[in-house]
Amino acid sequence: MNDEVNYKNNPLHGLSLKNLLIELVDYYGFEILFAYLNINCFKTNPSIESSVKFLKKTDWAREKVESFYLYQFKNLPNASSEQFSVPPRDRIVPEGHTPGEPAELSFEDAERLREKQAKKAAAYRSSSASGKKYGGQRSGGYASSRGGERSHPKPASSPNSNDGGRVDPWANSRK
Template identity: 70%
Template sequence: MTNENPYLTNPLHGTSLTTVLNEIVDHYGFPLLYAYLNINCFNKNPSINASVKFLKKTQWAREKVESFYLYQYKNLPRASDREFEKPPRERIIPNNETPKEPAELSFEDAENLRLKRAEKTKQRAEKRNTGKFNPWGNS
């Protein structure tokens, strides 16, 4: 058994939220981040300081940004379902997975993703209205 910390393989380990934001904003810019993540701090008078302040107070948004950092900017393969249930900073990245070049993103892809999410939301609402929706996933 090793004493090695399994979280050391996570690129977020020891990385501040400010550093994460600086890296993704420098690479993608605020407009593309807003297009993909739909978080208003990237749209209304965006700045690193204001975004950090908002994200520190808003867990769901911070986790969304950190997941984007891992799976788009660091271009790591999607985590297992078990790992994906954990917050991004607590996920264990297998030792053989190393960060790659950032994913190429476009506004067109962001719009397609938005439409896909809207369709899923619509389907969930329809299931909920017909009584066939089970939020716990049990049959």
Template identity: 55%
Template sequence: MIEEQQNNPLHGLGLEIMLTELVKFYDWKILYAALRLECFNLNPSHEGSLKFLKKTEWARERVESFYLYRFKRMPKGSSAQFELKPRERGFANGIVPRKPEPLTIELIEQMRTKATADYEAMKANNSKGYSKKVHEGAYKTRTNENRAKPSQDPNNPWGK
């Protein structure tokens, strides 16, 4: 019996091919700005970067996640999926990768600034006490009624 493979764009994809695709589309400077890995900044080369990524699991997982969610633009999974390594994650059948997200250094800085501001706001809210904010009505809970419904269109699994 043939085992059904996970629907994952990383399945069967070697690190060298992945890096080649990323460098060809984004360039070393944008990869460094997005991932903050020094192997993409100081004298970047395929050989040196591959050697570093093969030895350093956390960096390889960062590149694989970038490949999945920025380059292939796969939909974000559940928190249980994010506990898995990128190569172990699966996606629903019928979901196919989209065109890569165009990035510039300026756009990456804007996204990083927004993420930092959101994190600081979340930290400030948590330090004031979550239960107090709940009673004041600042936090809205999502119920099944007000959640977005999944798309029924097999040609458009994202529903957009």
């Protein structure tokens, strides 16, 4: 099977970020985009140019917008678990999946989605604050006795190095 053909099946293939935003804004508007994506460039003085500039600099926001484009605007089935970890532009869309009509979105649905995400985040924070996952510290690493300074874990030395037990801060990048 030729991967190049599968990449061409991805609606993002050959589509610039500016044209993607123009399509989304023409169909949904900046208000709906902010309500669903919660990215400030769609709320504060929104424009195509400023949004493109921000999204080009910010990988997480660009991937969020591209995922929204694929799964809400193009109405493709959700990505498989292996494809979910790949950025949207690099995902392989199976041959049988063709883009559909854009999803009808509303502010009420966006509010329900935010409430659901807030409950999920609160449950995650409460489970991590209990100490089971992070050895008694909260996930932010701010549980220091030094007045709010952030504590950093000490990096492990590389198991293959003959450095006499010294700590190698670049050990994880060499793997």
